[in-house]
Amino acid sequence: MWHDNETTVDYLNFGVVADACASLLKRTNGEPISIGVSGGWGAGKSSLVKMIAARLNDAAEPGKNTYVVVTFNPWLYQDFEGARSALLQLVGDEVLLRAAKDEKLLAKAKRLMQRINLLRLAQMGGEAAATIITGVPVGVVGRAISKVGGLFSSADAEEFEGDTGKEGIESDKVSTLLRPAEPVSLPSEIQAFRDALEELLEELKITLVVFVDDLDRCLPKTAISTLESIRLLLFLKRSAFVIAADNEFIRGAVRVHFEGTGITSDIATNYFDKLIQVPLHVPRLGVNEAKAYLALLLLERANADGDFDDDKFEQAMKAVPERLQRSWRGDAVTTDFLQSLVGVDDAKLVALMDLAEGLAPLLTQSSAVNANPRLMKRFLNTVFLRSALAEPQGIALDIPALAKWHLIERCDETLANALAAMVTSASDGRVDPLREAEEAARTAGNLPEPFKEDSFTREWLQLQPSLGEVDLRPLLHLSRDTATRDFGADNMTTEGRALRDALMVATNANGPLTQAIQAAGPTQAEMAMTRAWQLKAPRRTWRQGEDVIPLVEPCKVFPELGAKAGSLLYQAPLNKVGPGIIPSLFAQAWARPIIIQWIESPKLDRRAKNAIQQAEKRGR
Incomplete structure (x- = not known):
């Protein structure tokens, strides 16, 4: 069995396209780029993406640039975690891993993770978002995340810890807990996150290439959420996105997302086009x-x-x-x-x-x-x-x-x-x-x-x-x-079927064939003769003696089958009949009257007519 998994083994000549895409990514020299790999479901997008990744892995220049390939599959996170949060976390984890060997860079990577956590919490909405934006811990959720998110000083956090189980806190205590730089500006945090990530990528000398795959398997909500999260990371230096998705699916997801707004097809198309600098279509197979x-x-x-x-x-x-x-x-x-x-x-x-x-x-x-x-x-x-x-x-x-x-x-x-x-x-x-x-x-x-x-x-x-x-x-x-x-009844016996099959392959009279006819008996022989004659029709040339074996041989053993054989022969296409079948047929009493009638037909070939006339002369 063949597995339905992406592969780098190229059976489709996609290697040429993968080479071109990888070359394009290499020539950016650190400038941001986004590539859209478009193709229908099952067209080979995932395999093409995997081939591109394999080529990038072989293009590392130690000390100058290393391609860090991160594959993100939003379909895996659907119904479990927001695709936006999952993508940010995946990127943060990869940068944290790359910075682990340098204490200074590790500290920066940890601060980047704090900003990612802040953005993820803001995405939760409700009490979490209100707490982060205003700086005021709202409700139980707000008070719990405030300490974890670092909105308060360590001393104040200890005091706050004892209150986390309460339904609310007094307003005068809120004023003592908040940091001086109170509310958080999400636009500022987003820009700070982008700046921090860009700085880290430069210091680590890595180009982050994020492959987004299986987007067209997701529900519209997840697909749009993923595209929105991509905007946070797009167009940073030393970053590249390769997004594999069916364009038709993306347009459909955009229409669902903006349902009721009167969005046109052109706008739905432009939404995706604004994210993609270079459109790349998976070659359709001819x-x-x-x-x-x-x-x-x-x-x-x-x-x-x-x-x-x-x-x-x-x-x-x-x-x-x-x-x-x-x-x-x-x-x-x-x-x-x-x-x-x-x-x-x-x-x-x-x-x-x-x-x-x-x-x-x-x-x-x-x-x-x-x-x-x-x-x-x-x-x-x-x-x-x-x-x-x-x-x-x-x-x-x-x-x-x-x-x-x-x-x-x-x-x-x-x-x-x-x-x-x-x-x-x-x-x-x-x-x-x-x-x-x-x-x-x-x-x-x-x-x-x-x-x-x-x-x-x-x-x-x-x-x-x-x-x-x-x-x-x-x-x-x-x-x-x-x-x-529930197949129809088969009235043929084992002997009848054996005779039918023998008649279909017989090219001349022989002892085993005669024995098979005798073993079948007249009734089964008639069935076998009729069926073999019908089944051999596509291969019948009407020019060789072996073509009429299925009629001639059963009638030799059981002459009473002549009437049935005659009715089958009567349907012969006279324009195809050649002289080769005439001698064996003319020798059969049941066939002779039919053949004599043929000579009057204008459709019959002259050579066949001559063969009939010669057979008549020999028979006199």
Whole structure:
């Protein structure tokens, strides 16, 4: 299974963007900067941010500048602590840690922490804020925090300690407890905090880089609170902010925050833009990138399973990004390129590369996935989970078949439900309309109901393997709820099914096939003959003798099946019939009248007509 965590392993060619962003941060030379990394949920923002951080960690210049990377995730603090307080505390703790080795700087860092505590208390509102702003301890909370916050002298604090449990204190005692510099000016405190932090960063020779991640997972209130707290730290020298968030989400959060004020979309956009100097969009994946991403995920799995050795996997991880970097000049991720990663002789891995190539365009154009890396990863997780569930239940299904079925479930639920309903009513789990649709998609014919005429459906139908000839009940058993597992009755016996499968692969008459027909008996043989004839339709060329084996051989053993075989043969597309099938058919009494009628049809190829005439002459 693939974990849904951010990573510095680059499967998406994000390294180029991470290099550019890290270079931009380095070139600021201590000047403040804010960068917004925008992209939808699951687009790879967190991974891109982590790659940028890794590059900064390697860029330290001892004695001149060290990048101190602090990652803040407001989603973790939601409902537990105000995001603003948490961010200030995180920054203060990091500076305190960096100053620990220098006594003078440590003292400054502790004073900075006092200012942070003061601002955090002011944010609490109510009695705490009133006490801090006025200098008068208001209520029990106000009296308790006043001593802790340092608003009083140590001597007065001791006297005050005995009163903390009272409901109030006398006004004359208040006047003796307050410091001379009584009320606190919050604007002054905020500026003093900024000045102190800026001074400490310069003396410590560090550039503080704060990565704000998962902002678009937060409730609007938390998101706005985080953005407001960022304003306290923005545009200080030796500071940088990289904020990862979906722009659409931020605009929505701003509208919720200012609901009722008539805020316009332009104002909501400007709110975020004022915080961001450099907007950076996570590159959207195209077919090329999606193909490369799926291929590397599948190779990673093969490597973990021991099917793809470490050296080849390392080579693939290097070759794929290099290929993507050159895609602008036409070096696409082609079939040949993917197969070169694994070697054309490894059928199992070649099949996985073919799967990546087939899935990529469909997962890119589907609005349900839209080439989203997280959704593609989840897609493969589901497919491999079902594969793991199949084996203990005695179900033999390969990964491409599971992937094709899950693709239609994920991207066109209406069609998936329609096909599932057909499976439940089919006697053997095979769906004739699906078989016909796959054939029509290959030959550019019209698609039958319930298939829609669109590019996605046609490409899905052409994706290998074909499912029209497959018993789909195992796929539904693994993927659908119990309601869709109420499959229709299958009137075929074990011998009948065995004969059906034998007729589908037979290329000539042989002893084992004759024995299978005899073992099935006439009733089951008729069912097997009919079903095998239907299932082989997509592969039937109408030009070789083996094409009519499913009709000819059962009728040799049980002549009474000739009427049914004749009705099936009567539907032959005469414009496709070649001379190769004529001799074996003309030898069958049940087929001869039908073939003689064919000769009158203008659709029949002249060579086929000649073959019929020659067969008639030999039969006289």
